Amino acid sequence: MSKPKVLISDKMDPNAARIFEERGCDVDVITGETPEELATRIGEYDGLAIRSSTKVTPAILDAATNLKVIGRAGIGVDNVDIPYASSKGVVVMNTPFGNSITTAEHAIAMIMALARQIPEANARTQAGEWPKSAFMGVEVTGKTLGLIGAGNIGSIVASRALGLKMKVVAYDPFLTEERAIELGVEKVDLDTLLSRADFVSLHTPLTDQTRNILSRERLENAKPGIRIVNCARGGLIDEAALKDLLESGQVAAAALDVFEQEPPASDHPLFSAPNFICTPHLGASTTEAQVNVALQVAEQMADYLVNGGVTNALNMPSLSAEEAPKLKPYMGLAEKLGSLVGQLAHGNLEKISIEREGHAAELNGKPITGAVLAGLMKCYSDTVNMVNAPYLAKERGMEVREVRNSHEGVYHTLVRVTVDTSQGPRSVAGTLFGNSAPRLVEIFGIGIEADLDGHMLYIVNEDAPGFIGRIGSLLGENGINIGNFNLGRRDAGGEAILLLSVDQPISADVIKQACALEGVKVVKALEF
Ligand SMILES: NC(=O)C1=CN([C@@H]2O[C@H](COP(=O)(O)OP(=O)(O)OC[C@H]3O[C@@H](n4cnc5c(N)ncnc54)[C@H](O)[C@@H]3O)[C@@H](O)[C@H]2O)C=CC1
Ligand SMILES: O=C(O)C(=O)COP(=O)(O)O
Numbered sequence: 001m002s003k004p005k006v007l008i009s010d011k012m013d014p015n016a017a018r019i020f021e022e023r024g025c026d027v028d029v030i031t032g033e034t035p036e037e038l039a040t041r042i043g044e045y046d047g048l049a050i051r052s053s054t055k056v057t058p059a060i061l062d063a064a065t066n067l068k069v070i071g072r073a074g075i076g077v078d079n080v081d082i083p084y085a086s087s088k089g090v091v092v093m094n095t096p097f098g099n100s101i102t103t104a105e106h107a108i109a110m111i112m113a114l115a116r117q118i119p120e121a122n123a124r125t126q127a128g129e130w131p132k133s134a135f136m137g138v139e140v141t142g143k144t145l146g147l148i149g150a151g152n153i154g155s156i157v158a159s160r161a162l163g164l165k166m167k168v169v170a171y172d173p174f175l176t177e178e179r180a181i182e183l184g185v186e187k188v189d190l191d192t193l194l195s196r197a198d199f200v201s202l203h204t205p206l207t208d209q210t211r212n213i214l215s216r217e218r219l220e221n222a223k224p225g226i227r228i229v230n231c232a233r234g235g236l237i238d239e240a241a242l243k244d245l246l247e248s249g250q251v252a253a254a255a256l257d258v259f260e261q262e263p264p265a266s267d268h269p270l271f272s273a274p275n276f277i278c279t280p281h282l283g284a285s286t287t288e289a290q291v292n293v294a295l296q297v298a299e300q301m302a303d304y305l306v307n308g309g310v311t312n313a314l315n316m317p318s319l320s321a322e323e324a325p326k327l328k329p330y331m332g333l334a335e336k337l338g339s340l341v342g343q344l345a346h347g348n349l350e351k352i353s354i355e356r357e358g359h360a361a362e363l364n365g366k367p368i369t370g371a372v373l374a375g376l377m378k379c380y381s382d383t384v385n386m387v388n389a390p391y392l393a394k395e396r397g398m399e400v401r402e403v404r405n406s407h408e409g410v411y412h413t414l415v416r417v418t419v420d421t422s423q424g425p426r427s428v429a430g431t432l433f434g435n436s437a438p439r440l441v442e443i444f445g446i447g448i449e450a451d452l453d454g455h456m457l458y459i460v461n462e463d464a465p466g467f468i469g470r471i472g473s474l475l476g477e478n479g480i481n482i483g484n485f486n487l488g489r490r491d492a493g494g495e496a497i498l499l500l501s502v503d504q505p506i507s508a509d510v511i512k513q514a515c516a517l518e519g520v521k522v523v524k525a526l527e528f
Contacts, residue, residue, distance in 0.1 A: 146197025338375025
């Protein structure tokens with residue numbers, strides 16, 4: 001098998017490339033390309049490792065015909081179109097903790113820089129002035145810091161600010177009272193926060209709910225002389241309003257690490273505003289954080305590409321490196337069962353139930369469900385996989401039910417897939433032989449043992465003497481060699497099933513001839 005290929009398209013610590021190579025991937029580091037250049041190149045890669053500069057748009061994803069995983073060496077993923085990536089079956093991962101301390105420290109540095117006007121004092125001193133009387137700072141001790149967003153980074157900022165003897169209030173709809181007490185912060189609503197805070201620091205992702213959270217109106221009604229720090233995302237603050245309010249003095253000072261448009265235009269209005277300082281999206285830029293996120297993203301991506309392990313994915317459930325090898329044969333079985341149902345069932349499949357029995361019930365069910373759905377929907381789309389299958393199923397209004405039955409039946413492990421069809425529920429079931437070889441053991445209530453592999457012929461007929469000879473002759477006359485012959489029947493003389501594996505695809509003409517044989521009810525060519 002050829003090695004997975006990974007492209008690192010943003011500046012990343014060299015440890016990332018080293019880990020990819022050590023873990024069995026080929027890696028190219030090509031940074032600074034235009035979106036058009038990236039679109040031309042991306043088709044050859046299985047993995048794309050990025051920071052915030054690469055924008056993974058639908059156009060890039062459409063061109064990424066081999067892409068399986070996008071790894072964000074950092075936290076924010078607003079530069080990746082996750083719904084579109086999901087619809088394309090591409091896993092999106094981030095490294096949610098690797099740079100949080102560093103970013104929190106940057107926010108604290110910004111607070112201190114604003115409090116003492118360090119950047120401007122430095123610039124004028126080095127320019128030959130000694131402007132001692134031009135600068136009068138404020139102490140942070142005893143001041144109130146308002147945190148908008150108290151997740152990983154916000155919590156670290158809170159602990160550092162408390163160490164600086166600030167009082168901390170926080171607005172975060174997902175912050176519980178218990179967690180607020182644990183953090184030593186007071187949970188308040190946004191208006192209260194803005195009316196009480198001397199300093200505000202933003203630590204939310206950019207979403208439809210947080211965009212423009214510091215709007216002109218909110219800034220105008222905030223405590224006069226408020227100082228604002230944004231080390232989260234551009235787009236959270238109305239930049240034009242911020243400039244006006246810095247000029248009027250309503251906002252005493254502001255520090256931005258991030259801008260709505262990055263890089264900002266060289267004549268960005270804020271650049272001429274008083275008491276404004278900024279850094280070029282440096283929140284995560286320390287040696288420690290960059291080593292952390294590079295190692296982590298490469299480990300996670302290589303684990304997925306090489307072993308199927310899933311960690312910190314934003315669009316699929318996690319699957320540990322220990323679980324992945326145990327689940328692999330089950331996913332093979334599940335996909336084949338899904339595919340069998342998809343090929344045999346007619347009409348709209350509105351309800352599907354995936355039942356795990358015995359050993360299978362002890363495993364993480366989500367990947368098994370994803371694989372069944374992927375197999376099932378292969379009939380409708382050739383780009384479906386276990387990442388996008390659950391999304392596609394939802395889009396089609398399919399009701400998916402997972403059932404666990406830890407009780408062991410005839411088989412020590414079993415996966416059963418049942419769909420509701422116009423003729424009532426229809427189910428197929430399979431097991432693993434020797435814990436690794438997928439085997440079909442039942443179709444529509446009839447016991448039959450078969451390997452679902454390659455070209456197959458499925459026949460339902462009336463159980464009567466001579467039929468096997470007739471079908472054997474028919475295939476022989478058409479030059480079709482039978483590899484495997486599997487039989488099952490409901491009862492003697494009743495409905496019987498024949499599942500043959502053959503060495504070549506079966507033509508429509510042969511199907512027609514088989515349909516014409518006496519006692520035949522259904523004939524279908526299957527492909528696995
Ligand atoms: N400047 C830089 O270089 C860096 C920036 N970041 C940014 O910082 C953001 C926060 O990172 P983490 O703390 O790790 O994320 P997190 O997910 O741990 O925390 C985000 C918090 O925001 C809260 N939140 C969501 N919607 C909200 C709303 N409408 N109002 C108030 N709070 C809301 C969430 O409940 C959560 O507690 C990231 O999304 C990223 O955009 C992260 C790393 C580096
Ligand atoms: O991790 C994040 O969310 C960041 O914003 C860091 O961005 P960067 O990797 O420095 O481009």
